[in-house]
Amino acid sequence: MAFATRSPNFSAGPAALPEPVLGQIKDELLNWRNTGASVMEVSHRSEVFIEMARQMERDLRDLLSIPENYKVLFLQGGGAMQFAQIPMNLAGPGQVADYVDTGHWASKAVSVAKQFVDVRVVAGVAATDQKVLPREKDWRISKSPAYLHYTANETIDGLEFHWVPEVDDSIPLVGDFSANILSGPLDVTRFGLIYAGAQKNIGPSGMTLVIVREDLFGRAHAYCPDILNYEVLAKSESMYNTPATFAWYASSLVFQWIKNEGGLEEMRRRSLRKQELLYRQIDSTGFYTNDVAASDRSYMNVPFRILEQRLEEVFLTVAAENGLLGLKGHRAKGGIRASIYNAVPEEAVQELVDYMVDFERRYG
Secondary structure, X not given: OOOOOOOXXXXXXXXXXXXXXXXXXXXXXXXXXXXXXOHHHOOXXXXXXXXXXXXXXXXXXXXXXXXXXXXXEEEOOHHHHHHHHHHHHHOOOOOEXXXXXXXXXXXXXXXXXXXXXXXXXXXXXXXXXXXXXXXXXXXXOOOOOOOEEXXXXXXXXXXXXXXXXXXXXXXXXXXXXXXXXXXXXXXXXXXXXXXXXXXXXXXXXXXXXXXEEHHHOOOOOOOOOHHHOHHHHHHOOOOOOOOOHHHHHHHHHHHHHHXXXXXXXXXXXXXXXXXXXXXXXXXXXXXXXXXXXXXXXXXXXXXXXXXXHHHHHHHHHHHHHOOOEOOEOOOOOOOEEEEOOOOOOXXXXXXXXXXXXXXXXXXX
């Protein structure tokens, strides 16, 4: 289903949703599964909702090949809640937790974790002309940390790990995949815990995905309340309290859409084409600039500047007038940013590139 009034949406989150998903939501909004009510009005304890929730989990497990010894949780509080919830659940008294600090969100995770655990920053981004992710040979990992945390994609800085860190089997690897989950295949078995806010590649805001290995249960601090305890939440099938029912429903449709489109391999193929198209234009003339090393550029979030920065407000204003949405950079960094998640079609990226070419012709 195509909506004639819709515009290319490059928002970082809440972000674009697939048009077929929005079409199905529109069709079902007033009468979901012949219940005579909206999904937003149906009890989360009802048989019809529970079956939908269980199918949602099955679809996600299929997409990511999640083994049975991992629990899948659909929680609230956003990715930022996990900054506190992870050390509460995984680090015992007196333990050290290692963090790789690669940008805005990794730094936020470090700051919050310090309230609950002895944090050691084992690596960071070097202060050079181009941002480069720290290579593992330079990481100063502690002797036996409770876990090692890294941010797989920095939405603001436009950095992405295109590899999974190699760590000793005794160290649970924790990954923040809020921006790049479901953008391609991922070996879940390499991790102790994966988490992701929904509002980028999963669905609407209001839900957070947590995938946690069962052997990590039982480590929670005594002060960790039940509502934040992964083991308790797993036993209640993420329904310890009323979940974000609409976000669950919409996310379930996104999982089905990804499967119908060809799965994570197809999402990766599309992602590679889109990022190549956009970065090629940024690099082509010197009018636009990006400060991340080519090897570490994000395929999801593409920040860039105009060499003459006085033109950036003009660029954004004219882009909005032309129906190109969500291009303003994060308030912490400024500039321009295009987020090109799964639901952003290649045609939208081409439309942005065409605009960039025309803008440079007029103002360059």
